[in-house]
Amino acid sequence: MRALLVAALLHLFPITPTTVSPTPPQADLDVLFVGAHPDDEAFSLSTLGQWNEDHRLRAGVVTVTRGEGGGNAVGPEEGPALGLLREGEERAAVGKAGVRDVFNLDDVDFYYTVSAPLTDQIWGGDTLEKVVRVVRQTRPEVMLTMDPAPTPGNHGNHQQAARLAIEAYYAAADPKAFPEQITREGLKPFAPARLFLGGARGIAPRTGPECESVSDPVRDVYAVWSGRQSQSQGRSWAAIERDAQRTYASQGWAGFPDVPSDPAKLGCDYFTQVDSRVPIPEPGTASPTAMLEGAVVQGQGGLPLGTQLSLNTGSFAVRPGQPFTVTVSLKSRGSLGRVSVEPRVPDGWKVSGSGTTFTVTPGATFGRARIGAVVTTDRGRGYADRQVEVGPAVRGQQQLLPQVTQYEKWAAVAPQLRGIVTPVLTLPSGGSRQVGVTVTNVGSATESGTVRLALPSGFTADRTEAAYSGLAAGATTTVPFTITNSDPSLKTSNEGGDYAYTITTTGSDGSSVAKPALELVPSATIPQATTAPAVDGVESPGEYPGQALDISRVWEGSPCASPADCSGTAKVTWRDGTLFVLVNVKDDVLGTKLATSDCKRHWRTDSVEVTFDPRGTSENTSTTFKTAVLPVTAEGPPCVLRDADNHQGPGAPGEKVASKVSAGEYTVELSIPIAALPGPVDPAHLGMNILVYDSDTQDKTGQTRIGWSTWGGVQGDPYRWGVATLAGYQPGTGTVPDPVIPNTALSSLDSPQSLEQAARLGLPLAGGPAAPRSEAGWVTAAKVSGQAVQVRFHADSPGELHLFVRDDQGTAGGKVATVSRDGTVTVPLTRALSGNASVVAGWNSAGTLASQVRVR
Structure with a gap:
């Protein structure tokens, strides 16, 4: 639900400290984007801007790091100083799309990596807790994030940020997840309505307004056209987004070219839905509000806002000819009158049952399939769906890279995200390697069969077929092959691309076919x-x-x-x-x-x-x-x-x-x-x-x-x-030393912009807990005294005050003071003050608190 935007500066006038209380939280969002760095949201700003202008939706951005590990094309700043610079760029950029709230989590941006496991190791175990806290504080109906999969070249920080967003979508609704946020901090469980990833695999980008018409046989894919004109700015949202992207000058984006002036040449932002708790448009619906419907916008003829609708298949992996149960869950705030449910299954599948529970029997075709249901009531119509994967009892695939193995294990939180990374292994040009085929029995009986390889020209194997036997239900075995690049003249690297081949694994109820790839490296x-x-x-x-x-x-x-x-x-x-x-x-x-x-x-x-x-x-x-x-x-x-x-x-x-x-x-x-x-x-x-x-x-x-x-x-x-x-080198001995990785991130306590936002919203900093009322401290008054500002504060316990004098030109002075009780701190000025001067403060003890007072 939307709340009125409330701009509140804490304690604008000198008053008795005992009568002061922190500003109540004012951060009721409609949309929340979760990314890893400043600029990760930069290619979704056309969409966020349209939603803000056309539907008055309030969006916020979670940025796990401030990008301290990136380059700097505009100056010598690095580390925390670069983080402060990049935070400023991000706030200016997203502001062009009407986004005012940026929640930095203060995790370190260490260096470019494509490893989510390394990212998780460096960020530490409390980042999910921080994301969940922000979700519970801001209560967004729609969440957007990045690609969680270890697709080659996908930044590991991006992968991990997306995984945190997906986990938080479920954990924020669960009272058993981080219960101290509920029992000690007064937050409530919150279930966002819809969750999306940016982008859409396999969708050919198009231009012009027709790019919003997206069709996918299995997934719920949506598009928002960037060529739509902003009524307030008189330009296309693509052009506004490009101006915002140029704000990231430190990353070398200031020279980005203009977008086409012809709207027919402007494309769409694409998104793929991960999950939904509310009615969604039926597949094939083309509308700029399709991603919002059921969550913050009621579709034409749709169920009332606040209605919950979901479909549960019980299992993601199903088998041909073996029935499974589908349950439709419908909850509403008021009576919906008469209700009927119509299941939607692929051609050739069988359905029995009535009401909200059905038995579905898959057909003989293997692969992903969509199971849907249309709910018709006296107060509107709704739709929900879920993916399943149809396959035989025994399934074989090329051994996975370590990061893909880790991803597949993680994807149990959202099984529809499994199997989206094509298994690849590298092979030296003219060389050999052992390739294991992992054979898994998902059935209920012991299985035996064969594994067969069909290799492309230029590759050979020590054998093309091998048997497995006695594979128990639920068990996995590995069948090894040695594959050789027999034609060293084949192109290597990205010039040669992927050399796809086929693995056929037989079992009692059919064969599974996998299409992995080998990649030649020089x-x-x-x-x-x-x-x-x-x-x-x-x-x-x-x-x-x-x-x-x-x-x-x-x-x-x-x-x-x-x-x-x-x-x-x-x-x-x-x-x-x-x-x-x-x-x-x-x-x-x-x-x-x-x-x-x-x-x-x-x-x-x-x-x-x-x-x-x-x-x-x-x-x-x-x-x-x-x-x-x-x-x-x-x-x-x-x-x-x-x-x-x-x-x-x-x-x-x-x-x-x-x-x-x-x-x-x-x-x-x-x-x-x-x-x-x-x-x-x-x-x-x-x-x-x-x-x-x-x-x-x-x-x-x-x-x-x-x-x-x-x-x-x-x-x-x-x-x-x-x-x-x-050649000729004799291997030595030794161990791998522990890596030295940058671990210094800018603290939100040292970011005046983060402090100003936290004071305005009445929230603690960096996704952390608020200082308990009995251990809090805040500023109560400030006045100019010569070349300094005298700042009066109240403290309920010993703690640390991070003080910044701010005006229309930015920061004019700062100081960190350790205090134990009420008193005054003198903050030297680095220049004369201009208009709208204030002091913003961050308090740090058992938690954080931000406050702000006008300079008199």
């Missing part, structure tokens, strides 16, 4: 040099006896205009416990020459990145070595750094680098002690990649990324790096 032998190369940026005769590696494949960004624009080769050798790498890059325009003191975030300009995975088995880059070289700096010489690996910061001890820059090209040479790699090396399977970041501008943004083993997001995906054999 391979190379690293020979031992006769003598150690001189690290001077020049290849002298005989220094590098190995093959030249082609590092010209594009993996992200704009295509190279020509080999002169961006292309390269690399050579690698080793000697006396040291790896030597020589990289030659053709580049006709050099990017920004960063200062040596700014030798970080190498993707902002021209750079070369060299990566090693010592054992070739890392799930994420925290157990790898990644180093980058800027071939030239503002001072002249190159600089070297480590990023997103086992140990952040400058180059490794003993690492050396040199470069030669000339017209149209540069050469980078570096030596890396093998001992600097995290743990012992497997010389037969050393993961390796060489990547080039090409910038043709002076605004600290990159345009093209090329490399050796290339896939989108490959810098964070060790399993997709190439495979190197370290």
